[in-house]
Amino acid sequence: xxxxxxxxxxxxxxxxxxxxxxxxxxxxxxxxxxxxxxxxxxxxxxxxxxxxxxxxxxxxxxxxxxxxxxxxxxxxxxxxxxxxxxxxxxxxxxxxxxxxxxxxxxxxxxxxxxxxxxxxxxxxxxxxxxxxxxxxxxxxxxxxxxxxxxxxxxxxxxxxxxxxxxxxxxxxxxxxxxxxxxxxxxxxxxxxxxxxxxxxxxxxxxxxxxxxxxxxxxxxxxxxxxxxxxxxxxxxxxxxxxxxxxxxxxxxxx
Amino acid sequence: xxxxxxxxxxxxxxxxxxxxxxxxxxxxxxxxxxxxxxxxxxxxxxxxxxxxxxxxxxxxxxxxxxxxxxxxxxxxxxxxxxxxxxxxxxxxxxxxxxxxxxxxxxxxxxxxxxxxxxxxxxxxxxxxxxxxxxxxxxxxxxxxxxxxxxxxxxxxxxxxxxxxxxxxxxxxxxxxxxxxxxxxxxxxxxxxxxxxxxxxxx
Numbered sequence: 001x002x003x004x005x006x007x008x009x010x011x012x013x014x015x016x017x018x019x020x021x022x023x024x025x026x027x028x029x030x031x032x033x034x035x036x037x038x039x040x041x042x043x044x045x046x047x048x049x050x051x052x053x054x055x056x057x058x059x060x061x062x063x064x065x066x067x068x069x070x071x072x073x074x075x076x077x078x079x080x081x082x083x084x085x086x087x088x089x090x091x092x093x094x095x096x097x098x099x100x101x102x103x104x105x106x107x108x109x110x111x112x113x114x115x116x117x118x119x120x121x122x123x124x125x126x127x128x129x130x131x132x133x134x135x136x137x138x139x140x141x142x143x144x145x146x147x148x149x150x151x152x153x154x155x156x157x158x159x160x161x162x163x164x165x166x167x168x169x170x171x172x173x174x175x176x177x178x179x180x181x182x183x184x185x186x187x188x189x190x191x192x193x194x195x196x197x198x199x200x201x202x203x204x205x206x207x208x209x210x211x212x213x214x215x216x217x218x219x220x221x222x223x224x225x226x227x228x229x230x231x232x233x234x235x236x237x238x239x240x241x242x243x244x245x246x247x248x249x250x251x252x253x254x
Numbered sequence: 255x256x257x258x259x260x261x262x263x264x265x266x267x268x269x270x271x272x273x274x275x276x277x278x279x280x281x282x283x284x285x286x287x288x289x290x291x292x293x294x295x296x297x298x299x300x301x302x303x304x305x306x307x308x309x310x311x312x313x314x315x316x317x318x319x320x321x322x323x324x325x326x327x328x329x330x331x332x333x334x335x336x337x338x339x340x341x342x343x344x345x346x347x348x349x350x351x352x353x354x355x356x357x358x359x360x361x362x363x364x365x366x367x368x369x370x371x372x373x374x375x376x377x378x379x380x381x382x383x384x385x386x387x388x389x390x391x392x393x394x395x396x397x398x399x400x401x402x403x404x405x406x407x408x409x410x411x412x413x414x415x416x417x418x419x420x421x422x423x424x425x426x427x428x429x430x431x432x433x434x435x436x437x438x439x440x441x442x443x444x445x446x447x448x449x450x451x452x453x454x455x456x
Contacts, residue, residue, distance in 0.1 A: 005438070023440020027367050027424035030404035031333035033318065036340050040318045040326060046307075047315035054312070080307075085314055088300035094290035097297075099308070104288035104296050111283045123286055145360035146390055150413050153421065155368050159428050161438035168433050202286075211364060218430035224364055230413045232373050233279040 006199075008160065010136040010187065013177060017135040018170050025157040025222065044085045049077040113233060126205070128198050129189040136208070137193030138174075141186040148184045148209060152226040156206070158199075160221040175212030175219035184209035187223065197225070257348040258377065259420060261395050261410070266380035267351055270418070275371040333403030344405045347398045354383070354410070357391035363409045367423045374410070374418040387412040397422050 005021040012018075034040045050056060052075045061068045068074055092100045106123035130136055143151075162168040178185060187208045189195035196205035206225035213220040259270045288296040300309040318326045333341040376384070387393070387410060397408035397420070408420045431438065 005440070021438055021440075023438075025365075025367070025426045025428045026441045027426040030424075031335060031341055033331040033403075034334045034338070035318075035320070035326060035330060036332065036334065036338065039321050040331075041321075042316065043319050044314050044316045046309070046313060048313045050308075050310065050313070053310070085300075085302065085309060087303040088309060089303065091299050091301045091308070092288050092290075092296040093299050093308075093310070094296060095292065095294035096290075099299075099301075100290060100296065104290060106286055106288050109285040109287055111278075111285065113279050113282050115278075115283075118282070145364065149360045149363045149392065150390060150411060153368055153371055154364060154366075157364070157367070157426070157428070159431075159440070161431050161435070161440075163438070164436070165433070168431075171431070172433075211361075213361070215430060217433050220428050220430055222364070222428055228277050228280065228371075230371070230411075230419055231280070231415065232275070232417050 007131045008136060009131050009134075010160075011138050012170065012174050013138050013140070015138075016170075018167055019131070019163075020160050020167050020171060021163055022158045022160050022223070025159050046077075046080050046083050046085060048075070049080050052077050052081075126198055126202050128200050128203065129195060130197055130199055132189070134189070134191060136187050136189055136197060138210075139186045139188050139193045142181060142183040143186065143209065144183050145211070148224075151230055152207070152209075153228040153230055154209075154224040154226050155228065156225040158223045158225065160223060171221050172214070172217075172219045174210070175221045176214050178210060178212030178221075179214045184211050184224065186210075196227075257346075259347075259372075259374065259395075259397075259408070260349060260351045261354045261383075261393070262351050263354045263380060263383045263386075263393070266382065268379040268383050269377040270374040270379070270420075271377055272348075272372045272374065272420070275373055275419075341403050343401055343403060344398050345401045347396055347405070352395045352397075354393040354395050356393035357386065358394050358409070360392065362394065362425065363392050363411070363421070365425050365427065366407065366409060366421060367426050368421050369406070369423040370421075372408075372420045372422065374420055376418065387418060388416055 006023070007019050008022045009017060009019045051060075057065055057068075057074060061074065065074070092104050094100055108121050108123045109117055110119040110121075112118050160171060162171050187193075187197070187210050189197050197208045198205050204227055206227050209224045209226070211220075211222045211224060213222075257272065259272055261268050261270075288298075290296050297311065299311070301307070302309065317328075318331060320326055332343075335341055383393075390412070393410045395408050395410065396405050398405040399422075406422050407425050408422045410418070410420050412418050
């Protein structure tokens with residue numbers, strides 16, 4: 001499905017600015033799961049109700065209620081369990097479990113690599129800065145591609161595209177310049193071009209490196225985004241995690 | 255038994271232990287916490303759109319169902335191609351020798367949509383491969399952590415400190431932009447945003 005166009009305001013090596021459009025670069029989707037010859041749907045459904053959650057059963061039946069589960073089915077609400085959960089809205093519950101009818105106050109916790117709280121402050125929204133009055137700046141700081149891939153983990157890439165003949169010329173020239181140098185250009189936000197780029201309100205701040213490729217009159221202008229250096233954590237912070245994590249290897253969708 | 259990455263280059267085998275890297279272990283984490291009027295942390299829940307039910311943590315599950323509404327056990331699910339034909343399962347590549355391709359150009363790695371990064375601890379490494387990696391070469395290998403229907407690519411490389419890594423994910427093929435194109439289209443964006451800390455790299 002095509003995505004709505006999003007705009008990015010940037011400068012080139014001469015400091016000239018333009019507003020162009022961008023989208024995410026995505027690899028082909030993995031195959032879908034199903035049953036041959038049969039339509040299947042992926043659904044969210046009720047597996048329990050408040051009266052059948054562990055805490056409620058414990059209150060009702062005592063600390064050790066294993067025998068009660070064998071003797072009956074107190075953990076199953078036959079009226080509700082298995083029903084599809086349709087569209088929902090997010091709500092917040094107080095510590096007492098009551099629905100809040102006004103937006104809660106939010107705080108920001110800063111945790112160190114060991115998970116200890118370093119700082120606590122009121123939450124402030126971080127605004128996107130890629131389509132500001134101030135353009136994303138071509139900083140002039142180049143890095144050979146071979147060096148960049150050994151320094152940073154690029155977890156996301158966006159592609160830039162023109163909206164008319166003038167912006168085609170503008171972007172093609174940028175791509176050509178970078179392709180000839182086989183280098184990535186650090187791009188930055190803010191008045192001095194030193195800020196990380198934020199693509200949506202409260203989005204992840206990324207360092208951004210622009211790459212250009214050309215083939216005859218065609219071009220690719222790719223902004224590679226990184227929020228992680230390619231290095232090991234210090235031994236004191238616990239290091240790497242033995243292969244488990246929130247991705248394919250521990251049960252993620254394939 | 256620990257699972258290892260086994261690769262070969264020019265007939266010489268190398269074996270590595272894998273350890274997944276966690277970004278929060280490098281930089282820490284930033285968390286956004288909503289508080290109730292008494293200053294205690296709130297929990298999130300979902301209210302059904304008809305307002306009749308509050309779905310709290312532990313109350314929902316998910317799965318595949320057929321047209322009649324019957325739940326389909328996971329073991330009956332297979333991957334299907336675009337025509338609805340079943341695809342063969344791809345075995346795990348861990349512990350099984352995989353031929354390395356490369357050295358590959360940095361562009362190939364730049365096209366990788368990184369899903370996981372692993373630190374590699376060499377158990378037995380061919381000298382030629384080690385020298386090549388430390389000189390800045392990058393190699394590609396097929397990677398599948400567990401048997402399923404979609405193998406990924408892993409790129410082996412060393413940072414400037416000589417530490418070895420494998421970056422795992424799917425390789426994308428960004429579109430060429432043509433002068434005739436006036437209304438560019440992009441794939442739908444399903445990015446999840448996280449409130450991570452920025453890092454000081456310069």
